[in-house]
Amino acid sequence: MPPTADWSVAIAGECMVTRPFSMHSEAEFLRIRELFEKADVAYAHLEMNFGDAADLHPGRGDWYGSYMLAEPHVAKDLRWLGVDVMSTANNHSLDFGAKGLFSTVQALKDAGVAGAGTGRDLDDARMPTYVETPRGRMALISTTSGNRPHEWAGRPKETMQGRPGINPLRVTTTYVIPREAAQHLKATAEGLNILRTGKDWKPGKTGRVLRDDEFQYNLPGGQSAAGEMVFREGDDYQILTECHAGDLEGNLRAIRSAAHMSDLVMVAHHFNIAEGPRGDRPPRFVREFAHRAIEEGADIFVGHGWHKTLGIEIYRGKPIFYGLGNFFAQSELLERVPYDSYETWGHDVDALPTLTPDAHPLHPGLDTPTPTWWSSAVIEVHLTDGRLTGITLHPVELGREVSKEAKITRGTGKSAQHPVTEGRPLVADQVNGAEVLERYRQLSAEYGTTLETDGRVARLRLGD
Structure with a gap:
């Protein structure tokens, strides 16, 4: 197909997915699958490692967070849902070292999902991944900011191998x-x-x-x-x-290459850095990179890492989604928790044999109710002749009300002391959906982007 073809792209947020889910059949769940399947290409961000815990060991000892690991077969459920391509560069990519990174890449490949952002060396991690579709060729470049130096992928030199890791944007x-x-x-x-x-x-x-x-x-x-x-x-x-000037140019070079070799270019940027507390606006460097990415040939730019939805900017006629929010939020249900995590969260490690994965607390961001952790949207983007012709947001909730209280509506387990949220996305009802869309509307307006909503979906008003 020529590069002037129409494109439909489905976009979802961060997948902290720990459980199989293809057995579910609610209409609100299958609606998400329909949105993915009718798109020319469907994207989501992977905030997870896939692998056999018996073959892996934790890759760090000072991390105040979760060690994200699920069985490889969960990747096949993402493909069942309709996900075609995922960004893999984030602050959890090296939770289980280089071996965990490689097992994640392999699990995605075995499931038929393309991945970008991590690799055996810097060239491998930075290069675009390509998805062949009946509509044309789609490219994804994935990078991350906020990782430790030992997690940055490195280039080979003379007799030295390159360092496995993430594609950094320092x-x-x-x-x-x-x-x-x-x-x-x-x-x-x-x-x-x-x-x-x-x-x-x-x-x-x-x-x-x-x-x-x-x-x-x-x-x-x-x-x-x-x-x-x-x-x-x-x-x-x-x-x-x-x-960082060098990382910026390296990523822009990958974007320019992708623009020459594909019909649609998407850039994914994971960042866990904030200029102070995480608010409702992205840091300056994120906007800097987003604008430069568009200028060098990107058609769609997506940001994630704060686990909350942020505003939408239209720059040079191309969409920038600064925060996709969570699409799966199941870190509470991790079954493999290493020693380091118990120690970091203040548990008595001398009593380690008595500690189990349900101990509380063990995971960041879940100590108090939050209206932004448990909701996001599946976003449809339409382009014609390389020109943006439409954006539609379908709100989803992950098992809690979209409110300050964040009351659990779909839980797992029978514990009343520290109840656990299912964390699987369903298309939100009108009450919860209206809250998701209103947040998007308000934050996007700051960039001059007008979203019109009927409470069930929000659409971009073109011509503004």
Whole structure:
């Protein structure tokens, strides 16, 4: 087919999926499958590792979060649902080391789902993955921000193999503070003998090259990778985030390549970094990357990582979805929890044989009710001749009301002390759906994007 063909793309959010689900047959569930199957290509983000726990071991020991692992056959249920392609680069990609990364890639391949964002080295992780459809060829580039250095994929050199890992988009952070506050911080750093300025940099030293109006706390725990805690004198308090120049260009190069070799290009960006508490607006570096991605040939840009829905921007006639939210939320039902997780969450590890995966707490984001964790939308995007012709949002809920109380409507287990949510998506009823869509409407309006909703779906009003 020529690249001028019409395209229909179905988009869903973060899949923290731990259980098989193809046996379910509710109309509200099968409606999601219908949306995926009628699209030319269906995308979702994989926030999970697939593998046999007997063959894997946890890849880190200081992570304040969940270790995401499910049996490989769960990947086949994602394919049953209609998912064609998934981004795999995120802050959980190395939960079970390189072996877990490879087993996840293989499970997706065995299930017939294309994946992008992780690989045996940087070139492998950064390269687009392609999906062949009757409509044409679709490409996906997947990257992530906020991972630790050992999780970044690396290139081979001479007799050295490349490092398996994620396709990184590193971030440069600068803390802007007023002059008087800067003087106090400098004095404190000098007193502790941890002050670093631009005068201290020499060839061969790690860390940023500081400007004359910048200084850094060279903290003991980070002296071998001195790139954090950089302050700049300014007029007010501000946190500035910028894309790492090398990673930005590497990802843009992959996007340009995909634009030459496919008919539809999609870019997925996972980020768990915020400029302070996670609010309702993406960080500056995310908007920077999204705009550059569109400029270099991306047709659709999706963001995820905060586990909440964010606004929609139309940039140069192309859609940017800054936050897809959760599509499956089943981290409470992880069956394999390593030692490190129990220790991190304050459990008595000397009593480890008595601890079971239902212990509370064990997982972030689930301690208090939240109206944004348990809902999102399946999004239909339509393009004609490379031009956006429509967006429709179908709200979904994952087993709780879409409210501040987030009352459980579909639970698993009989415990009353710490009840567990099923976490599987169903098309939301009109009451809950209206809440999901109103949030999208309000946040999208900040970018000049007009969504019209009837309480059941929301549609983009074209021409604004």
